[in-house]
Amino acid sequence: xxxxxxxxxxxxxxxxxxxxxxxxxxxxxxxxxxxxxxxxxxxxxxxxxxxxxxxxxxxxxxxxxxxxxxxxxxxxxxxxxxxxxxxxxxxxxxxxxxxxxxxxxxxxxxxxxxxxxxxxxxxxxxxxxxxxxxxxxxxxxxxxxxxxxxxxxxxxxxxxxxxxxxxxxxxxxxxxxxxxxxxxxxxxxxxxxxxxxxxxxxxxxxxxxxxxxxxxxxxxxxxxxxxxxxxxxxxxxxxxxxxxxxxxxxxxxxxxxxxxxxxxxxxxxxxxxxxxxxxxxxxxxxxxxxxxxxxxxxxxxxxxxxxxxxxxxxxxxxxxxxxxxxxxxxxxxxxxxxxxxxxx
Amino acid sequence: xxxxxxxxxxxxxxxxxxxxxxxxxxxxxxxxxxxxxxxxxxxxxxxxxxxxxxxxxxxxxxxxxxxxxxxxxxxxxxxxxxxxxxxxxxx
Numbered sequence: 332x333x334x335x336x337x338x339x340x341x342x343x344x345x346x347x348x349x350x351x352x353x354x355x356x357x358x359x360x361x362x363x364x365x366x367x368x369x370x371x372x373x374x375x376x377x378x379x380x381x382x383x384x385x386x387x388x389x390x391x392x393x394x395x396x397x398x399x400x401x402x403x404x405x406x407x408x409x410x411x412x413x414x415x416x417x418x419x420x421x422x423x424x425x426x427x428x429x430x431x432x433x434x435x436x437x438x439x440x441x442x443x444x445x446x447x448x449x450x451x452x453x454x455x456x457x458x459x460x461x462x463x464x465x466x467x468x469x470x471x472x473x474x475x476x477x478x479x480x481x482x483x484x485x486x487x488x489x490x491x492x493x494x495x496x497x498x499x500x501x502x503x504x505x506x507x508x509x510x511x512x513x514x515x516x517x518x519x520x521x522x523x524x525x526x527x528x529x530x531x532x533x534x535x536x537x538x539x540x541x542x543x544x545x546x547x548x549x550x551x552x553x554x555x556x557x558x559x560x561x562x563x564x565x566x567x568x569x570x571x572x573x574x575x576x577x578x579x580x581x582x583x584x585x586x587x588x589x590x591x592x593x594x595x596x597x598x599x600x601x602x603x604x605x606x607x608x609x610x611x612x613x614x615x616x617x618x619x620x621x622x623x624x625x626x627x628x629x630x631x632x633x634x635x636x637x638x639x640x641x642x643x644x645x646x647x648x649x650x651x652x653x654x655x656x657x658x659x660x661x662x663x664x665x666x667x668x669x670x671x672x673x674x675x
Numbered sequence: 676x677x678x679x680x681x682x683x684x685x686x687x688x689x690x691x692x693x694x695x696x697x698x699x700x701x702x703x704x705x706x707x708x709x710x711x712x713x714x715x716x717x718x719x720x721x722x723x724x725x726x727x728x729x730x731x732x733x734x735x736x737x738x739x740x741x742x743x744x745x746x747x748x749x750x751x752x753x754x755x756x757x758x759x760x761x762x763x764x765x766x
Contacts, residue, residue, distance in 0.1 A: 341698050347710050392694040394703035394710070420692065422705050444690070579710070 343578065345391035345614055350582040350593045353381075353409060354401040359428050361453075361464045363491055363532065365594055367523040368401040375585040378408040380606070382415055384583065387610040389419035399426040399593065401585070410439050417445045424449060426489065429475025430468065441482040449489040449515060450476050455502035459495055473510070480511040487513040487553060492542065493532040500545065504552065515553035516546075521650040522594040529650075539661055574645055577623040581614070589613050591623050594646035628658045636662070684765035685753060691761050702761050711761060718749060 356371035454460030457469035576591035602617035643659020
């Protein structure tokens with residue numbers, strides 16, 4: 332979602348959108364999974380609990396829910412839950428690995444105006460993609476995209492940009508277009524399993540700068556909320572250009588706990604449980620959220636880009652420096668300052 | 676004093692939702708995946724039960740001088756929202 336910095340000072344009665352990780356279960360074992368997904372975990376919300384949460388989100392007029400996981404389509408009641416949410420007028424975006432699409436799911440998505448599908452693909456060739464998502468996944472994912480294409484579904488391919496696939500971004504865009512999809516790129520963040528491969532797969536400074544130039548030259552590439560630390564002024568209307576955690580968005584995990592965002596699902600950032608409190612109570616009153624809304628890295632305030640990025644991504648800053656009150660380490664300006672001082 | 680607003684009727688464009696906040700209206704455009712913060716206070720709201728509103732009914736309770744100023748603001752606001760496909764004219 333896009334907006335502008337001054338608007339984020341206006342308090343919202345509820346998030347405009349939120350991420351709902353509906354399950355930890357996944358049939359893949361991607362190296363960079365932000366949720367460390369694998370097996371379904373005991374204690375995940377059942378359908379009745381999910382419907383009650385959906386009712387609360389509809390009451391406070393959340394506009395859009397971005398479903399992820401794990402793999403959402405592995406949740407047995409996922410389609411009925413989607414249908415229930417759509418009947419309340421909420422738009423949904425589903426992040427799927429594309430390998431477990433049933434005929435029922437494809438039919439459900441076809442011609443559905445309230446559905447956006449993002450299929451994850453991390454390379455334009457099997458050699459690159461499968462290094463991240465697992466042996467043999469490339470062709471299974473492409474098959475999934477082909478099953479969704481041409482069915483009047485808002486469709487995009489989502490790539491987490493790493494040092495492995497950085498050289499294939501142009502090919503990925505062409506591949507997406509050939510399949511009738513748009514390309515969306517996401518930022519690699521050291522959350523979940525990604526912490527273990529962060530140093531190996533992160534972009535270096537020159538790659539970050541090259542990525543900034545590429546994104547700023549091609550406004551057809553979707554970025555969601557990912558790359559605001561490097562976004563140019565003329566691109567800032569195309570995607571969320573600052574951290575919207577606790578202001579525009581938040582995250583619900585498979586167990587009903589609420590967090591500032593999907594990348595900060597750590598115990599110290601848990602704002603509350605929907606099994607114990609209402610969503611509105613958590614959104615309005617959680618101390619974690621109040622603190623996040625005041626977050627403003629002191630070292631960033633004098634930066635000429637502060638009004639553009641407002642300190643960058645707190646999740647990346649926290650996992651690298653264990654300090655929310657520190658600037659985004661991958662901000663273009665900060666990278667030069669920190670490497671010069673030898674901290675990184 | 677004669678107002679500047681016409682009897683135009685407006686409604687939300689397809690794929691657009693709106694929510695009332697204390698400071699005004701928050702619009703959501705699904706097609707653009709964009710939200711618009713409109714600091715309109717209590718103007719342009721509530722929409723009537725059929726999802727429309729008439730511009731000349733917005734300021735009818737204000738004194739003439741304030742009404743003209745308000746009408747200018749509302750007219751500019753409506754124009755801004757129509758240019759961005761947030762509002763459409765009712766035929």
